Amino acid sequence: MRLVRDQVRVRVPATSANLGPGFDTLGLALGVWDEISVRAVAGETTVTVTGEGAGELPDGEGHLVVRAVRAGLEHAGAPQAGLDLICHNVIPHGRGMGSSAAAVVAGLIAARGLVSEPEALDDDAVLTLATQLEGHPDNAAPALLGGATAAWVDALGPHAAAVPLHDDFAPTVLVPEHQLLTHTARAVLPREVPHSDAAFNVARTALLILALGGQTDLLMAATEDQLHQHYRADAMRETAEVVRALREAGWPAVISGAGPSVLVLDDLDAPTTGALTGHGWRVVRPGVPRAGAHLY
Numbered sequence: 001m002r003l004v005r006d007q008v009r010v011r012v013p014a015t016s017a018n019l020g021p022g023f024d025t026l027g028l029a030l031g032v033w034d035e036i037s038v039r040a041v042a043g044e045t046t047v048t049v050t051g052e053g054a055g056e057l058p059d060g061e062g063h064l065v066v067r068a069v070r071a072g073l074e075h076a077g078a079p080q081a082g083l084d085l086i087c088h089n090v091i092p093h094g095r096g097m098g099s100s101a102a103a104v105v106a107g108l109i110a111a112r113g114l115v116s117e118p119e120a121l122d123d124d125a126v127l128t129l130a131t132q133l134e135g136h137p138d139n140a141a142p143a144l145l146g147g148a149t150a151a152w153v154d155a156l157g158p159h160a161a162a163v164p165l166h167d168d169f170a171p172t173v174l175v176p177e178h179q180l181l182t183h184t185a186r187a188v189l190p191r192e193v194p195h196s197d198a199a200f201n202v203a204r205t206a207l208l209i210l211a212l213g214g215q216t217d218l219l220m221a222a223t224e225d226q227l228h229q230h231y232r233a234d235a236m237r238e239t240a241e242v243v244r245a246l247r248e249a250g251w252p253a254v255i256s257g258a259g260p261s262v263l264v265l266d267d268l269d270a271p272t273t274g275a276l277t278g279h280g281w282r283v284v285r286p287g288v289p290r291a292g293a294h295l296y
């Protein structure tokens with residue numbers, strides 16, 4: 001295996017995971033894109049970041065995209081090189097919009113673009129490597145494939161399948177100013193849950209597949225959850241309060257990923273978004289790209 005191109009550019013979408021009951025399983029691509037350029041060079045690795053994370057992220061081998069490119073090259077059996085990485089970041093960090101999965105998937109797709117036999121980094125391989133770096137596949141799957149996905153892990157590794165979305169589906173994301181790292185939001189979850197709570201979520205997740213496909217009258221019941229959101233409420237009180245108020249008003253609102261953004265599985269109306277904007281929430285209507293990360 002060798003490097004056949006010395007420069008590639010990758011676009012990768014934001015994602016929202018869980019969608020309420022589908023903890024560590026369901027995910028949705030969002031039309032907010034990071035763009036990276038990777039050049040193989042003879043010298044040391046350098047990283048230039050504009051937008052989100054500029055001046056804060058590591059500027060060398062510790063950068064998450066660099067780590068992902070390296071994992072991809074290693075998996076493909078390709079030689080490592082110095083990397084000149086340029087990142088134009090739009091996806092907010094630590095908000096539950098899949099920034100870390102986007103960084104990892106972008107790096108792996110870049111590695112695919114650099115090597116002589118890209119099939120060594122097919123979608124299965126990229127999802128496996130991304131899940132190793134992320135710890136769970138639910139953001140990586142839609143970042144890679146686009147649309148909505150169900151991801152699961154078995155003895156062979158992670159897998160993902162597309163979840164059909166009805167044509168009018170238009171989510172709204174409410175983004176607060178502050179960050180909450182996924183690591184922190186996972187630390188508050190119990191190691192075990194009651195069987196009745198697991199059964200509760202199995203039913204809601206099944207309903208959610210129907211609701212996303214077009215049975216929208218099921219959306220409210222389909223977005224109930226007992227596995228993670230109430231455990232996380234103390235770590236993101238404003239988020240929990242917005243989710244509660246929106247649901248009381250009939251909107252199918254959930255915590256986006258590990259929070260603290262809120263995902264509404266509907267096109268939130270102008271009076272409601274106006275009120276939220278006045279309280280410091282940024283309103284994003286991203287649309288759902290039907291394709292995921294790609295070279296461009």
Ligand SMILES: Nc1ncnc2c1ncn2[C@@H]1O[C@H](COP(=O)(O)OP(=O)(O)OP(=O)(O)O)[C@@H](O)[C@H]1O
Binds near residue numbers: 064180181256
């Ligand atoms: N584009 C990026 N380049 C480099 N590192 C990144 C990038 N995006 C995210 N990261 C790293 O990942 C961290 C955020 O990841 P984290 O998993 O906590 O949140 P998230 O991925 O934004 O949200 P969620 O997983 O809930 O959707 C950042 O603080 C940073 O260290």
Ligand SMILES: N[C@@H](CCO)C(=O)O
Binds near residue numbers: 017018023185228257
């Ligand atoms: N399923 C993950 C998504 C965030 O990365 C969680 O809720 O912790």
